Amino acid sequence: MPGTTIQAISIYQLLVPLREPFVISLGPLAAVQNVVVVIRTQDGHVGFGECSPFLTINGESVDTCFVVGQYFAPVLKGRDALDLAGALAVMDRIIYGNSSIKSAFDIALHDVAAQHAGLPIYAFLGGNNRKTLHTDMTVSLDAPAKMQADAVRFQQEGFPAIKVKLGGTLEDDVARIRAIRAGIGPAHPLRIDANQGWQTADRAIAVLQALAAFNIEHCEEPILRQHFMELSRVRAASPIPIMADESCGDEHDAARLIQLQACQLLNIKLGKSSGFHRARIIARLGEAAGLTLQVGGFLESRLGMTAAAHLALTSDAIRHCDFDTPLLFTDDPVVGGIRYRAGGVVELPAGPGLGATIDDAVLRRAQQVHF
Incomplete structure (x- = not known):
């Protein structure tokens, strides 16, 4: 369709400091270092996408x-913006992997396509807005007293679930969870994320069993993702349900984990899956297998998290949302997009497409390139 031909593409760097370092077992993060893609078509539609690359x-x-x-x-310019699968195939032919930057292009193209259809992205993808989205809030890895104070603050702020970064020694991680439970009580929903920090199956099983008494909903990625063949053994021995994250990048990873019966939950991120196209395949696989799904992210701004929120409305199996990182930013560069309401409620914008852009003043100051 001539009107939906891609006329121009711009790429920007988005750099924003965090309020304080965000620490996980893979290391600390002090600032947002993202990339924004803007795609313009001949008929005047403008699509925005964002990725938050993560070295480790x-x-x-x-x-x-x-x-x-x-x-x-330069390869996508001149193509039909509505050929979403074709655009991803072109990018895959150009270079293997690189799922993060592919996701920024994929999100921008979905923004254009949904605008063209006159629908929000979630509706364009077959979803609906009947369910209310709630985000958890994450406690960064630190000393037990600091983690307890953060968890208490998040509970007081009304977040319905608290996610805790772990991945240290058995003794240290038990001390962290014990302190947090002492602060927030025994019943407030609590989730943990080791980010592969326990490394081996035996070590992970020992820690998970030691944490059995603390009423934990689930644990993300307890062992090194290279050891995914061992994840089913961890699942069988763990009193806490297991969620695959780093080991579940694309639909092929998801299919392997399902076949291995490696986990009860999958964490889908647009930056791991190369965008909506593959994320939707993962969701369908997980739903068919009876798994519970979560949609999360890296350090995206509210623009990238708006895309994640659209994804979360496309499957009833998606029951958990991890959309909290924009709350750590020192500055908000986004116009429109999701809004955070009381009780951890995440509210999507009305109208067609993504419903989020980056402030023009921010883009003008950014390192940029245009095609």
């Missing part, structure tokens, strides 16, 4: 994304 998870950085995006832009 998807092997990408703001620099690699900025460069690889310049491989994609």
Whole structure:
């Protein structure tokens, strides 16, 4: 369709400090280093996408994304923006992996396609807004007293569930959870995320069994993702349900984990799956297998998290949302997008497409390239 031909593509770096370092077992993060993709079509539609590359998870950085995006832009320019699967196939032919920057292009293209259809992205993908989305709030890895204070504050702020970063020694992690439970009480929903920090199955099983008494909903990625063949043994021995995160990047990973009966839950992230196209396949696989699903993210702004929120409305099996990182930013560069309400409620914007853009003043100051 001539009107939906991609006329111009712009790529920007989005750099924002965090209020305080965000620490996980893979290391500390002090600032947001993201990439924003803007796609314009001949008929005047403008689509926005964002990725938050993560060196230790998807092997990408703001620099690699900025460069690889310049491989994609001249090839995608002139193509039909509505050929979503075709665009992803083109990017896959250009370079293997690089799921983070591919997701920024995929989100921007879905924004255009949904605007063209006159629908919000979730409706364009077959979803609905009948359910209310709630985000958890994450306690960064630190000393027990600091983690307890943060958890108490998040509980007082009304977040319905608290997620705790772990991944240290058995003694240290038990001390952290014991302190948090002493602060928030025995009943407030509590989830944990080791980010592969326990490394081996035996060590993970020992820690999970030691945490059995603390009423924990689930545990994300307890062992090194390379050891995914061992995850089913962890699941069988763990009193806490297991969620795959780093080991579940695309639909092929999800299919393997399901076949292995490796986990009860999957965590879907657009930055791991290369965007909506593959994320939806993962969701369908998980739903068919009877798994509970979560949609999360990295350090996306409210723009990237708005895309994640649209995804969360496309499947009834998606019951958990981890959309809290924009609350850590020192500045909010997003116009429109999701809003955080009382009780951890996440409210999507009305109207067609993504419903979020980046402030023009922020884009003008950013390192940028145009095609």
